[in-house]
Amino acid sequence: MAESAASFLFNRLTLFLQQEQELLEGIGDNAVYIRDELGQMRAFLRAADEKEETDPQLKEWVKKVREITYDTEDVLERYMLKLAHLHCDADGYKRYVKNMYASVKKVILRHQIASEFRKIKLRMEYVAKTQLRFKDIYGFKNQESSSSSKTYDTRGDALLLEEEEVVGIEEPKKQLVEWLKQTDDGLMVISVVGMGGLGKTTLVKKIYDDSSVNANFNCHVWVTVSENIDLDRLLRDMINQLASEVKLQPPENLEAMNGDGMKEYVYKFLKDKIYMIVLDDVWKVDVWESIRYSFPRNNARGRIIITTRLYNLGNAACSETRGHLYNLDPLTAENSEKLFYRKAFPRNSCPSYLNEISNSILQRCEGLPLAIVVIGGLLATKNNNFEDWKIFERTIGLELQGDYLKRLNKLLSLSYYDLPYYLKACFLYLSIFPEDYLLKKLELIRKWIAEGFVEPKDGKTQEEMAETYLNELYNRSLIGVAETSLDGTPLTFRIHDILREYIILKSREQNLFTGTSEGEIIRPDKIRRMAIHSRSKGTYNVKYLRSLFWLEFSEYTKSGLLFHEVLRHCRILKVLSLRNAPIDSIPNDVFKLYNLKYLNLSRTKISVIPKSIGNLQILETLNLEQSKVTELPVEILKLRKLRHIVVGQSYSYITNPDSFVVQGCKAPYEIGSYLTSLQTLTWIDADEKDGIKIVQQVGKLTQLRRLGITKLRREDGRDLCLSLVNLTNLRPLVISSINEDEVIDLDHSLSSLPLPFLRMIRLYGRLEKLPRWAYSLHGLTVLRLWGSRLKEDPLEHLGDLPNLVCLQIVKFAYEGEELIFKSRKFQKLEILYLGELRGLRCVRVEKDSMPRLVQLNLDDCERMEELPEGVEHLRDLQDAFMFNMSEKFNGRVAEHEGKLAHVPRVEIWVKDGLKPKQLI
Numbered sequence: 001m002a003e004s005a006a007s008f009l010f011n012r013l014t015l016f017l018q019q020e021q022e023l024l025e026g027i028g029d030n031a032v033y034i035r036d037e038l039g040q041m042r043a044f045l046r047a048a049d050e051k052e053e054t055d056p057q058l059k060e061w062v063k064k065v066r067e068i069t070y071d072t073e074d075v076l077e078r079y080m081l082k083l084a085h086l087h088c089d090a091d092g093y094k095r096y097v098k099n100m101y102a103s104v105k106k107v108i109l110r111h112q113i114a115s116e117f118r119k120i121k122l123r124m125e126y127v128a129k130t131q132l133r134f135k136d137i138y139g140f141k142n143q144e145s146s147s148s149s150k151t152y153d154t155r156g157d158a159l160l161l162e163e164e165e166v167v168g169i170e171e172p173k174k175q176l177v178e179w180l181k182q183t184d185d186g187l188m189v190i191s192v193v194g195m196g197g198l199g200k201t202t203l204v205k206k207i208y209d210d211s212s213v214n215a216n217f218n219c220h221v222w223v224t225v226s227e228n229i230d231l232d233r234l235l236r237d238m239i240n241q242l243a244s245e246v247k248l249q250p251p252e253n254l255e256a257m258n259g260d261g262m263k264e265y266v267y268k269f270l271k272d273k274i275y276m277i278v279l280d281d282v283w284k285v286d287v288w289e290s291i292r293y294s295f296p297r298n299n300a301r302g303r304i305i306i307t308t309r310l311y312n313l314g315n316a317a318c319s320e321t322r323g324h325l326y327n328l329d330p331l332t333a334e335n336s337e338k339l340f341y342r343k344a345f346p347r348n349s350c351p352s353y354l355n356e357i358s359n360s361i362l363q364r365c366e367g368l369p370l371a372i373v374v375i376g377g378l379l380a381t382k383n384n385n386f387e388d389w390k391i392f393e394r395t396i397g398l399e400l401q402g403d404y405l406k407r408l409n410k411l412l413s414l415s416y417y418d419l420p421y422y423l424k425a426c427f428l429y430l431s432i433f434p435e436d437y438l439l440k441k442l443e444l445i446r447k448w449i450a451e452g453f454v455e456p457k458d459g460k461t462q463e464e465m466a467e468t469y470l471n472e473l474y475n476r477s478l479i480g481v482a483e484t485s486l487d488g489t490p491l492t493f494r495i496h497d498i499l500r501e502y503i504i505l506k507s508r509e510q511n512l513f514t515g516t517s518e519g520e521i522i523r524p525d526k527i528r529r530m531a532i533h534s535r536s537k538g539t540y541n542v543k544y545l546r547s548l549f550w551l552e553f554s555e556y557t558k559s560g561l562l563f564h565e566v567l568r569h570c571r572i573l574k575v576l577s578l579r580n581a582p583i584d585s586i587p588n589d590v591f592k593l594y595n596l597k598y599l600n601l602s603r604t605k606i607s608v609i610p611k612s613i614g615n616l617q618i619l620e621t622l623n624l625e626q627s628k629v630t631e632l633p634v635e636i637l638k639l640r641k642l643r644h645i646v647v648g649q650s651y652s653y654i655t656n657p658d659s660f661v662v663q664g665c666k667a668p669y670e671i672g673s674y675l676t677s678l679q680t681l682t683w684i685d686a687d688e689k690d691g692i693k694i695v696q697q698v699g700k701l702t703q704l705r706r707l708g709i710t711k712l713r714r715e716d717g718r719d720l721c722l723s724l725v726n727l728t729n730l731r732p733l734v735i736s737s738i739n740e741d742e743v744i745d746l747d748h749s750l751s752s753l754p755l756p757f758l759r760m761i762r763l764y765g766r767l768e769k770l771p772r773w774a775y776s777l778h779g780l781t782v783l784r785l786w787g788s789r790l791k792e793d794p795l796e797h798l799g800d801l802p803n804l805v806c807l808q809i810v811k812f813a814y815e816g817e818e819l820i821f822k823s824r825k826f827q828k829l830e831i832l833y834l835g836e837l838r839g840l841r842c843v844r845v846e847k848d849s850m851p852r853l854v855q856l857n858l859d860d861c862e863r864m865e866e867l868p869e870g871v872e873h874l875r876d877l878q879d880a881f882m883f884n885m886s887e888k889f890n891g892r893v894a895e896h897e898g899k900l901a902h903v904p905r906v907e908i909w910v911k912d913g914l915k916p917k918q919l920i
Contacts, residue, residue: 011455030117034072037124041065042421044131058134064127066510068120070528074544075116077572081594082109167342168335168369169203172328176207179324180276180303181216187295187302189321191314194328195477195496196415197370200307201280203328207305208278217303219245220276227283227418231290235262238277242269259290266294274301282308283418288317297321309415309477330367337362339369343376345384357389364497371498412502415478425453426469427478430495431507432531434551438482438492441470442680443600446621446644450575450597451547463679463705486806486831487759487781532566542566547575564589571595579603584628591615602626602646614638622646624665631666637674643703645675648683648710664710664736669693672700682708682734686716699723705731705757711738712765717745721753721771730758737765740787752776763788770794781805788813799825799849810835810859817841817863821849821870828852835859835883845870852876859883866892872899883909 045065052059172192179190192200207213208222221241223234236254239262243250251257251265277295282288288306295302304321308314311327318325331339340362341350350358361379365371382388419427426448433439445466448454454466470493473479478499483492495503507513513529529547542548548570567589576593577600584605590596591612599616600623607628614635621644622636629647636642647665664683669692671678678701686695686709695716698707704727712720712735724730737744744765753773760782761774767788774780775797781804785794789812798804799821805828809819814837823846830852834840840861845868853874858864858881865888871877880903882893890908893900900906 030114030121033121034068034117034124037128038069041128041131044134048134061127061130061134064123068123068127070511070526070544072120074526074572075113075120077595079109079113081572166199166202166206167339168331169199169206172203172326173207176203176305176326177210177213180207180213180305183301184322185298185301187297187300187304187321189304189306189318189323191306191308191318191323191325192328193308193311193314193325193477195368195480195499196309196412197368197498198328198330199369200328202369204278204280204305204307208276213276216274217276218273220278221245222278222280224280225282225287227281227414229283229287231287232259232262234287235259235266235291235294239265239269242266263291263294267296270294270300270302271296272299276303276305278305278307280307282306282313283310285310285313285316288313292317292320310475311477312475331369331372332367333362336365336367336372340365340372340376343373344379346380348384351384353386354384354389357386357393360393364501366497368496368498409502412499415476416502416506419476422453423469423472425451425512427473428503428507428510428512429453429529430479431500431503431513432529432547432549434531435497435500436494438494439479440492441467441490443623444493445470447547447575447598450620452574485760485782486808488805488830489759489781542570545570545573548573549575549577550579550581567593574598576600579623586610588612594618597621599623604628609633609636611635617641620644624648629665630663632668634668634670637668637670640674641677642675643677644680645678645684646680646682648708664708667694669697672697676701677703679703679729680706682706683710683736684708685710686712686720686738693719695720695723697723699726702726703729705729707732708734708736710736712736712742712744713738714743714745717747721746721750721773724753724755725750728754728756730755732760732762733758734760734762735764739765741766743768746771746773755779762786770797774798775800778802782808784808785810785813787811790814791816793819795819795821795825802828804829806831806833808833808835809837812836812838815839819843821845823848826850826853831855831857833857833859834861837861838863840864842866843868845873847873850874855879855881857881857883858885860885862886865889867896867899872902875902877903878905879903880906881909882907 045062048058048062052062176190176192179188182188192204194200205222208220214220219242221238223238223241225234236257239254240250254262257265279288295304304317304323306314306317314325317323330336337358340358344350344358361375362372365375379389379392382392416424416427429448429451430439445454445463448466448469449462454462454469456462457465460468470479470490474481474490474493479493479495481490481492482494483490485491504513511526511528513531514527526544527541528544530542530545531549531551545566548566564587567587571593572595573593574595575598576590576596577598579600580603581601582605584607586601586606586609590599591610592615594615594617596616596619598621599619600621602623602625604627606624607630609624609629609632611633612635613633616639618641619639620641622639622642623644624647627647632645632647636645645667648663664685666687667681667684668674669687669689671681671694681698681701681704684694684698686693688694693716695709695712696719698704698709698720699722707727707730709720720735724733735744735746742765744763744767746767747769750771750773753776755777756779758777758779761777761780762782762784764786765788767785767790769790769792770785770788774783778801780801783798783801783804783806785808788809793816794809794814798807804826807826807829808831810833817839818841819834821844826849829850832850832853832855834843834857836859838861841863843864847870849870851874854876856868856871856874856877856879858868860883862885864885867889871880877900880900882890885908890910893906893908897906
């Protein structure tokens with residue numbers, strides 16, 4: 001983490017030295033020295049990062065480096081803040097006077113910053129000298145191979161577990177054994193993937209030791225790979241085990257063999273054999289890449305089992321060999337309780353007075369076997385004392401620091417220290433959010449960028465790089481997907497509670513984040529990021545605060561005492577989130593936060609954005625979602641770095657079945673000429689003033705990725721289409737007409753639009769016909785038509801869209817009597833929703849249509865009397881839901897239930913109440 005801070009500051013200082021030539025007199029040499037020393041220290045810090053856990057002196061040294069980087073950044077931030085006050089907008093004599101004043105202030109400012117840089121240089125010289133001593137002690141030479149300290153590895157414990165200590169493995173074991181026993185010749189890789197502590201090693205070891213499994217193989221070998229594997233050692237270990245399996249001596253020259261020689265030996269040995277090899281705990285893709293051709297693919301039947309925390313590694317290994325990937329899930333509530341009681345009460349049952357506390361603690365463990373075993377073992381030492389258990393429940397995060405739980409911490413540390421430097425800050429940042437909080441993908445990405453954690457690289461934008469970071473954390477099983485969009489794209493993530501407790505400790509230790517809880521606050525000397533909960537009271541040292549999240553509001557915080565006190569003093573704030581704040585106006589202190597890049601005022605009662613919003617010159621994100629704001633002031637055009645404007649209602653809240661109203665917001669008509677960096681613009685009214693249309697201005701925003709337009713009129717259609725031609729980066733597009741009867745005219749002789757990245761279209765309003773260009777959108781995955789009143793069957797051409805995953809035709813979107821899903825159409829469609837199509841009588845599904853459909857929804861199509869003809873052809877169908885259909889239709893479903901015999905879940909929800917009926 002210190003390396004991450006040093007790398008970030010190195011880049012900041014480099015930019016500072018390039019741009020602020022005017023102020024470099026007297027300070028340039030010191031700034032260059034600090035930058036260069038940080039550059040040289042980065043590699044050493046990478047190696048020292050983990051070793052500090054076992055060396056208190058090294059830990060203190062790393063802390064000093066971290067504090068120097070923070071303090072240097074503070075100096076730069078204060079300088080930039082003061083510089084913002086010196087900009088002059090006056091004219092004439094006033095301008096002359098202000099310029100003179102600014103010149104004097106700059107001289108004073110130069111002296112101040114020079115003095116502070118001299119002090120920091122002295123500190124840097126001291127830590128640079130101390131660094132040499134640690135280099136001598138540890139001999140850091142190969143930084144890539146030195147990142148692992150000698151710590152107790154708890155993974156080996158899984159190999160010693162008795163059968164009665166293992167619970168909940170019956171189903172996964174059954175599936176894995178079934179795959180292993182398949183008689184197909186050739187190589188098959190089975191990947192078992194999941195976060196640390198889920199029991200991957202335990203599960204596979206029980207299979208490996210099963211005699212009924214071993215009987216299917218000539219030889220079987222277990223190789224523990226681990227994080228910092230020596231490839232030659234791995235191959236020698238494998239060769240020794242293989243030789244032992246057939247009671248042979250390993251080759252005499254084994255120690256002298258190079259890697260290629262050993263791989264060739266393994267290949268020849270396994271040829272013509274039936275074998276099973278376990279590669280346990282593989283951490284890096286290149287390990288598998290280095291040895292995969294050691295295993296014959298022909299003239300043998302080989303089964304390789306890989307356990308890993310990395311989804312992409314597991315998926316790649318099994319995909320190339322017709323193999324299988326098994327995502328290991330946490331234990332069920334029943335199995336979690338069984339394992340916990342076995343550990344916490346080894347000789348007795350759980351006393352009734354501890355039931356509630358036990359359930360609370362189990363919820364925190366979230367089915368993670370290692371956490372359950374370790375915490376249960378600790379609680380077994382507390383002799384069922386209610387007070388001790390209650391204290392543990394309240395302080396479970398702090399208890400993780402105790403000696404008894406070091407085993408759990410060690411295992412979690414393996415995942416943390418394996419992260420590249422640029423991911424460590426991003427990962428620890430998740431500790432800011434409260435327990436069970438759903439991490440919104442776009443919200444998190446924008447905050448990371450505002451914090452400076454993400455840099456563009458290899459032609460990718462910051463947003464694209466941030467999404468890569470999120471995917472990498474997911475691939476490492478450090479976060480899980482909580483919610484997805486209709487096409488399966490992740491929308492929200494969550495982090496396991498035990499993992500969250502770990503990163504909270506790391507964040508506090510490294511002064512990355514401070515949280516408040518139960519009326520208490522941990523107050524480091526310099527708070528840099530803070531989340532305030534409802535019970536927070538007292539005073540705060542917020543002079544150095546970078547990020548402030550107001551998560552809950554009590555009577556104390558609502559009163560404004562704490563609220564205004566904090567905002568008044570945190571002048572270098574970059575990120576401010578006041579989501580759900582009980583305020584109806586923006587505090588004036590907000591507009592003095594000249595370093596602010598991210599401002600979230602969503603779900604507040606704010607109705608007016610004052611002109612002083614123009615003060616926030618480097619603001620990148622303005623979130624007013626579900627606030628009362630209906631118009632953006634013209635001063636917003638001063639915010640040339642603005643990337644995201646979110647107003648009105650989000651995509652998640654626009655589908656009220658009883659109302660067509662979509663709340664939008666008026667925007668300045670010159671928006672396209674000024675805010676050219678915009679990537680998000682939702683929801684904006686399609687207004688016109690003095691002949692200037694918003695829909696025309698939108699075409700100038702060529703960086704747009706997300707666009708939501710409301711109150712579209714028929715005459716706006718042509719201009720909007722011409723604008724869309726320029727928006728080649730667009731991903732989702734949502735359009736709503738001014739009222740239900742207004743026609744959305746989007747055709748205008750355009751046979752195609754150059755929108756290669758467009759994935760989602762939602763159209764709310766009347767269409768005379770679907771625009772022809774929609775049929776050419778080969779990247780489209782989601783299409784929703786609401787209130788379209790189409791008279792012609794739209795399926796003829798939509799069926800040729802090669803990537804369409806979800807199709808929703810709802811609320812009178814089609815007025816015909818029949819829909820026909822023709823053969824070989826909709827080859828990737830997975831979700832079909834037909835709702836409130838009052839004229840629809842019949843749906844026909846021809847053979848080989850929608851071969852991947854998994855969910856069918858029919859809702860309030862009152863004239864339908866039969867199941868879709870040909871529904872039995874949908875062999876992948878998992879769910880069939882019928883909502884508010886006619887009694888005759890429901891009766892026919894019961895009569896012809898054989899057509900749905902292959903569908904696991906079939907439910908009818910009737911109009912007079914929620915009465916799901918499981919037919920199959």
